[in-house]
Structures are given as C-alpha cells and as structure tokens.
Amino acid sequence: MFALTVGAQTKLKLPQASPKVKLMHTIGITEITVNYSAPGVKKREVWGKLVPYGQIWRAGANEATTVSFSTDVRILQENIPAGTYSLFVFPADSSNWYLVLNKKLGLWGTEGYDQSQDLIRLPFSPEASEFHETLKYSFNDVQPTFGRLVLNWEKKQLAIPIRVEVHTQTLKLIKDSLSVAKPDDWAVLSQAVNYLLQQNTEHELALAWINKSIAIEENFYNTYLKARLLAQKSEYDEALELNKKAQKLGKNDEKTYRAYAQEIEDAAVLWKEKRFHDN
Numbered sequence: 001m002f003a004l005t006v007g008a009q010t011k012l013k014l015p016q017a018s019p020k021v022k023l024m025h026t027i028g029i030t031e032i033t034v035n036y037s038a039p040g041v042k043k044r045e046v047w048g049k050l051v052p053y054g055q056i057w058r059a060g061a062n063e064a065t066t067v068s069f070s071t072d073v074r075i076l077q078e079n080i081p082a083g084t085y086s087l088f089v090f091p092a093d094s095s096n097w098y099l100v101l102n103k104k105l106g107l108w109g110t111e112g113y114d115q116s117q118d119l120i121r122l123p124f125s126p127e128a129s130e131f132h133e134t135l136k137y138s139f140n141d142v143q144p145t146f147g148r149l150v151l152n153w154e155k156k157q158l159a160i161p162i163r164v165e166v167h168t169q170t171l172k173l174i175k176d177s178l179s180v181a182k183p184d185d186w187a188v189l190s191q192a193v194n195y196l197l198q199q200n201t202e203h204e205l206a207l208a209w210i211n212k213s214i215a216i217e218e219n220f221y222n223t224y225l226k227a228r229l230l231a232q233k234s235e236y237d238e239a240l241e242l243n244k245k246a247q248k249l250g251k252n253d254e255k256t257y258r259a260y261a262q263e264i265e266d267a268a269v270l271w272k273e274k275r276f277h278d279n
Contacts, residue, residue, distance in 0.1 A: 016037070017039070017040075017061075018037040018038055018039040018040070018060070018061035018062055019037065019038055020035070020036075020037050020038075020062075021034075021035070021036055021037070021038050021137070022034070022035050023035075023036075023137050023138070023139075025139040025142065025147065027139075027142060027143075027144075027145070027146065027147045027162065027164050028144055028145055028164045028166030028169065028170070029070075029071065029164075029166060029169055029170055029173065030069060030070055030071045030073060030164045030166075030169070031068075031069075031070040032067065032068065032069055032070075032073075032139075032147075032149070032162065033067070033068040034065065034066070034067050034068075034087070034137050034149065035065065035066045035067075035068075036059070036060035036061075036065040036066075036087075036135070036137060037060050037061040037062040037063065037065075038060065038061065038134050038135045038136065039060070039061040039134070039135050039153075040133050040134050040135075041132075041133050041134075041153070041154050046153065046154040046156075047091065047094060047154065047156060048094065051091060053091050053092060053093050053094070054091075054092060054093075055090075055091075055110075056088050056089075056090050056100065056110050056113055057088060057089045057090065057091060057110070058088060058107075058109045058110055059087050059088055059089045059151065060135060061109075061135070062108070062109065063107065063108055063109070064086040064087070064088065064105075064107040064108070064109060064110070064113075065086065065087040065088075066084055066085065066086055066087060066105065067084070067085055067087045067101070067149070068083070068084040068085075069081075069082050069083065069084075070082060071164065071169050072164075072165070072169075073162050073163065073164050074162070074163040074164075074165075075099070075101075075120065075122065075160060075161065075162055075163075076122055076161065078120045078122065080101065080119065080120070084105060085101040085102060085103060085105075085119060086101070086102040086103075086104060086105055086107055086113075087099075087100070087101060087102075088100040088101075088102060088110070088113065089151075089158065090121070091126075094126075095125055095126065096123065096125065097123070097124050097125065097126050097158060098121050098122060098123055098124065099120070099121070099122045099124050099158070099160060100118055100120070100121050101118070101119045101120045102114070102117050102118050102119065103117045103118075103119055104117040124158055124160070126156045126157060126158050127156070127157045127158075127159065128155060128156065128157070129152055129155060129156060129157035130155070131154065131155050132152040132153055132154065132155075134153075135151070135152070135153040136151075136152045136153070137149065137150065137151055137152075138150050138152070140159070144166055145163060145164055145165070145166050146161070146162070146163050146164070147161075147162050148160060148161055148162065149162055167199060167201070170195065171202070174192045174195065177192075178192060178209075183216075184216055184217075185216070186213040186214075186216040186217040186219075186222060187213075189209045189210065189212055189213035189216075189222075190210070190213050190221060190222045190225055192206075192209055193206045193209050193210045193213070193222075193225050193229070194225060196209075197225065197228055197229065197232065200232060203229065203232065203233060206229055207226070207229055210222055210225050210226045210229060211226070213225075214226065218249070219249055219252070219253065220246040220247070220249035220250040220252075220253065220257055220260070220264075221246075221256075221260070223242055223245050223246040223249055224242070224243065224246040224260065224264055224267075226242055227239045227240075227242035227243045227246060227267070228267070230242065231267070231271050231274075234274070234278060236271045236272075236274055236275035236278070237275065239271050240268060240271055240272065240275070243264060243267060243268045243271065244268070246264055247261075247264060247265070247268075250264070
C-alpha cells in the first residue's frame with residue numbers, strides 16, 4: 001500500500017545538476033532559438049576527458065541541444081533551411097572541431113545519433129576564453145544581417161557566424177502581408193513604402209504601392225512619402241509640390257501631423273537647396 005501511495009504522488013521539482021536553458025535572439029527578422037541543458041565543470045577535466053576527443057558531443061547535457069531558425073540562414077558558405085536541428089560538436093582534438101547540425105530530433109544526448117542525417121558538418125577551431133564554470137550559449141557581434149552564436153565552457157569558446165538575407169526575407173513578408181491586407185488599408189501600403197525608402201531600393205514598386213495607398217485615402221502621410229520617393233530620384237520640383245500638399249493636408253489631422261511637421265518642413269528646405277545646386 002505504501003509503495004502504491006508513493007507512486008501516485010506528484011513528483012517533486014528539484015534543482016537539476018544541468019538546468020535547462022532557452023536562449024532566443026533575433027537577427028534582422030530571423031528568430032534563432034537554442035534549447036540546451038547547462039552542465040558545470042565541477043573541478044573536472046573537461047576537454048579530452050569529460051568530453052572525449054574523437055567522439056560526437058551533445059554540446060550540452062541531457063537531451064541533445066537544439067537550434068531553430070525561423071527563416072533560412074547561412075553558416076560559413078552553407079545554406080541552412082528554416083527549421084529545427086539537433087546541434088552537436090565533434091571535437092577531433094584540442095584544436096580541430098566540427099559543428100554538426102543533424103535533422104534527427106528528440107534524442108537523449110547522442111543516443112540514436114545518425115551521421116547520415118547530418119545537414120552540415122563544418123570545421124571550426126575553438127578559441128581560448130576566460131573560465132566559464134557553467135556551459136553557456138550567447139549571441140555576440142549582432143548586426144542587422146549578422147551575428148555569432150557563441151558556446152563557452154571551461155576555457156574554450158566556439159563562435160559560429162550566422163548570416164541572414166534580411167532584405168529578401170523582409171520583402172517577401174511584406175508582399176505576403178499585402179496579399180491578405182484589407183482592400184481599404186492604406187496604412188499598410190505606406191508602411192511598406194517607408195521600409196523601401198529607408199533601404200533606397202525597389203523604387204518603381206514603392207511608387208506603385210504609394211499610388212495605391214493614395215487612391216484609397218489621400219492624407220498628409222502618404223503624400224509626404226510619395227514626395228520623398230520623388231526626391232530620392234532627384235525629382236525635386238514634383239517632390240516640393242507634394243510636400244506643399246502634404247502640409248495642407250496636415251491641417252485635416254493636426255494632432256497626428258504635429259509629430260511630422262518639422263520633418264516635412266525641413267525636407268522642403270533641403271530639397272529646395274538640392275534643386276538649386278542641381279541647376
């Protein structure tokens with residue numbers, strides 16, 4: 001009876017020797033998530049002993065470490081499709097390691113690891129680092145199109161460069177959003193145009209979108225965006241006419257216009273100066 005009673009009880013939640021960690025970071029519009037368990041050194045000799053050379057390593061503890069990418073990415077010269085992968089490291093010796101992304105999921109450590117399911121196996125050289133008692137993943141050097149996923153443990157560090165095609169992915173998401181937007185949503189078109197303006201690209205597409213936005217509802221904001229598009233192509237006469245129109249339309253929505261008034265007025269001054277110098 002005692003055994004049955006104990007078996008029916010809720011399991012205690014106790015501290016784990018290698019606690020679970022979930023790390024997420026966004027590079028551009030790509031969400032990258034790493035799930036791992038973090039072991040400690042605990043006065044043990046790690047490299048070549050606890051983590052033997054010449055054997056695949058789970059790059060953590062307990063379940064195999066996983067990494068997820070919400071969009072396609074590049075690691076070195078390899079294209080990595082969006083998805084979730086088991087992340088392993090193969091330390092051949094103290095200075096020659098391999099990063100392994102494997103398509104098989106749900107593994108306990110390296111049990112059931114199948115090399116034929118490797119998506120990539122790329123050579124890396126670990127670097128010396130300050131001492132880390134607990135294994136740790138982090139993101140360093142993050143830029144709009146680039147970042148490094150870094151593994152630190154004991155006195156070694158492995159830095160994995162990850163590159164994303166931000167503009168291509170963003171433009172696809174914009175087009176997908178516009179395809180399901182409400183027919184009377186002028187604002188989403190304006191948001192798309194503002195992004196293209198910032199990137200100074202796809203000028204004809206941006207012009208088509210802003211004309212569509214204005215056709216739905218003409219207001220100071222989309223009129224000003226069209227003026228900026230024209231000014232970007234040095235069409236200052238037309239840009240100034242639209243700037244003047246935007247200022248007039250702003251009187252219909254003075255509360256919202258107030259936040260943009262100085263920018264619009266300053267743009268008119270700048271475009272007049274550029275028109276003068278161009279002539």
